[in-house]
Amino acid sequence: MIEAVRQAFSLLFPLDSSLTHIILLTLYVSGSAVALAALIGVPAGTWLGLQAAVKVRWLQRIIYTLMGLPPVVGGLFVYMLLSRRGILGPLELLFTPTAMIIAQLLLTLPIVMGLTSVAVRTKGKEAVDTLLSLGAEQRLILWTIVKESRYGILGAIIAGFGRAVAEVGAVIMVGGNIEGQTRVMTTAIVLEVRKGEFAFAMALGIILLLISFAINAGLYRLQAGGRDD
Amino acid sequence: MTNSSIIRISNLSKKYGSKEVLRVTEAAVRRGYITGIIGPSGAGKSTLLRILNMLEPPSKGEVFYYGRKVPAAKADVLALRRKMTMVFQKSVLLEMSVYDNLAYGLRARKLPRAEIEKRVNTILETIGLSGQSKQRANTLSGGEAQRLAFARAVVLQPEILFLDEPTANLDPANVELLERLLVQLNKDCGTTVLVVTHNLFQAQRLAHETIFFYQGELVEAGATEQIFTAPRCQQTDAFVRGRMIY
Numbered sequence: 268m269i270e271a272v273r274q275a276f277s278l279l280f281p282l283d284s285s286l287t288h289i290i291l292l293t294l295y296v297s298g299s300a301v302a303l304a305a306l307i308g309v310p311a312g313t314w315l316g317l318q319a320a321v322k323v324r325w326l327q328r329i330i331y332t333l334m335g336l337p338p339v340v341g342g343l344f345v346y347m348l349l350s351r352r353g354i355l356g357p358l359e360l361l362f363t364p365t366a367m368i369i370a371q372l373l374l375t376l377p378i379v380m381g382l383t384s385v386a387v388r389t390k391g392k393e394a395v396d397t398l399l400s401l402g403a404e405q406r407l408i409l410w411t412i413v414k415e416s417r418y419g420i421l422g423a424i425i426a427g428f429g430r431a432v433a434e435v436g437a438v439i440m441v442g443g444n445i446e447g448q449t450r451v452m453t454t455a456i457v458l459e460v461r462k463g464e465f466a467f468a469m470a471l472g473i474i475l476l477l478i479s480f481a482i483n484a485g486l487y488r489l490q491a492g493g494r495d496d
Numbered sequence: 497m498t499n500s501s502i503i504r505i506s507n508l509s510k511k512y513g514s515k516e517v518l519r520v521t522e523a524a525v526r527r528g529y530i531t532g533i534i535g536p537s538g539a540g541k542s543t544l545l546r547i548l549n550m551l552e553p554p555s556k557g558e559v560f561y562y563g564r565k566v567p568a569a570k571a572d573v574l575a576l577r578r579k580m581t582m583v584f585q586k587s588v589l590l591e592m593s594v595y596d597n598l599a600y601g602l603r604a605r606k607l608p609r610a611e612i613e614k615r616v617n618t619i620l621e622t623i624g625l626s627g628q629s630k631q632r633a634n635t636l637s638g639g640e641a642q643r644l645a646f647a648r649a650v651v652l653q654p655e656i657l658f659l660d661e662p663t664a665n666l667d668p669a670n671v672e673l674l675e676r677l678l679v680q681l682n683k684d685c686g687t688t689v690l691v692v693t694h695n696l697f698q699a700q701r702l703a704h705e706t707i708f709f710y711q712g713e714l715v716e717a718g719a720t721e722q723i724f725t726a727p728r729c730q731q732t733d734a735f736v737r738g739r740m741i742y
């Protein structure tokens with residue numbers, strides 16, 4: 268364990284260039300996937316959270332189920348879409364970072380949307396009634412409800428990011444774990460373990476955790492400081 | 497209808513599932529009056545206010561405002577909405593400062609900044625929350641919160657004001673303050689007020705006219721004096737004398 272930490276540090280200072288690439292690619296892939304998931308999932312989840320529960324109960328159940336979609340299943344689905352015989356085959360995206368982003372988007376979108384809808388539903392009809400009664404128009408109401416639910420929504424995004432950086436099944440399937448091209452932290456760890464390089468794998472794991480911590484700390488500050496009165 | 501009624505209700509019914517919780521054949525609210533709404537718990541008082549404030553559609557029947565049907569165009573609905581507002585039985589304060597809660601509806605109406613500031617500061621003074629304008633609304637005490645909810649409605653200078661148990665959480669001094677404000681608002685601005693209250697003394701102090709609801713049904717409406725001293729219906733009589741068992 269101590270050896271692993273030492274190795275992690277010796278890896279960080281100076282930064283090994285292939286490791287730098289892996290870290291940056293991890294951030295790029297998971298960051299893009301979560302950003303897209305937020306862009307789609309927050310409005311969609313807000314809409315969902317404002318619908319009468321009985322009206323959207325099936326949709327809600329499907330989304331809750333997809334929140335637990337196994338990464339390998341999501342990966343397989345995207346693989347089939349992007350493979351040469353798939354609908355999106357001609358785009359030749361398989362084994363590229365873009366393919367990995369698509370796969371992680373599929374995994375994180377249900378989480379962001381589902382948890383956003385829960386946050387909004389918790390605020391509830393009473394908040395909407397209050398805003399209506401104060402004479403707010405539809406767009407202002409939506410915006411205010413998003414702001415009122417901001418803690419829950421940021422929580423949704425944090426959970427989505429956690430899922431994206433942690434998963435390995437989907438990115439390895441559609442990315443292929445190609446060194447210098449589609450290798451990210453988790454897939455690198457899998458490889459190192461296979462090679463029997465447990466210390467190095469552990470070092471990578473610690474770095475991944477540190478990155479995750481730094482990003483979540485940032486998001487948390489956004490959440491706490493996001494009063495935006 | 498007469499010119500003096502600002503709201504008129506015709507053959508109104510509200511059902512939740514198969515349960516009818518409100519039934520009003522005919523009723524009118526007089527312009528510039530304070531109308532009290534009384535009745536036992538579950539009688540449909542809040543439901544009525546919610547329908548009148550256009551937060552919920554009736555299952556049947558119609559409500560006329562200013563002698564007209566609710567308009568079809570969205571912009572007209574918003575304009576009509578902005579003539580009235582409500583203080584809820586369970587008020588929701590926004591997770592913002594006291595000041596921003598008060599300014600919210602004024603900002604929605606795109607009033608000039610200076611005007612907003614003037615109105616908000618005046619009302620803060622009136623309800624005794626001047627020193628707390630920057631405090632976050634969700635940290636207010638129960639009574640402060642209720643005063644804020646009241647002020648947030650009044651600051652809009654509505655033509656029609658719906659109040660659902662506005663003084664339920666207040667101490668006597670603040671009850672007095674709010675009642676005084678209400679009477680003043682009604683006198684000075686001609687605001688039409690509909691106030692639901694469980695406090696029969698309050699109804700007698702404030703209301704020019706009183707409506708009595710029982711099990712979703714409008715039983716009796718009339719001058720407050722008459723409702724409390726010479727009710728026509730037996731149920732009204734039992735209720736105002738505190739002898740109704742439900």
Ligand SMILES: Nc1ncnc2c1ncn2[C@@H]1O[C@H](COP(=O)(O)OP(=O)(O)OP(=O)(O)O)[C@@H](O)[C@H]1O
Pocket residue numbers: 512517535536537538539540541542543544585
């Ligand atoms: N959304 C709803 N779904 C089902 N029933 C409802 C709903 N809203 C209200 N009710 C029922 O309608 C009836 C009237 O409710 P309402 O809130 O209007 O009563 P109220 O006269 O305001 O009572 P209180 O004095 O206790 O506030 C109650 O029996 C209530 O349970």
Ligand SMILES: [Mg+2]
Pocket residue numbers: 541542543585660
């Ligand atoms: Mg009520």
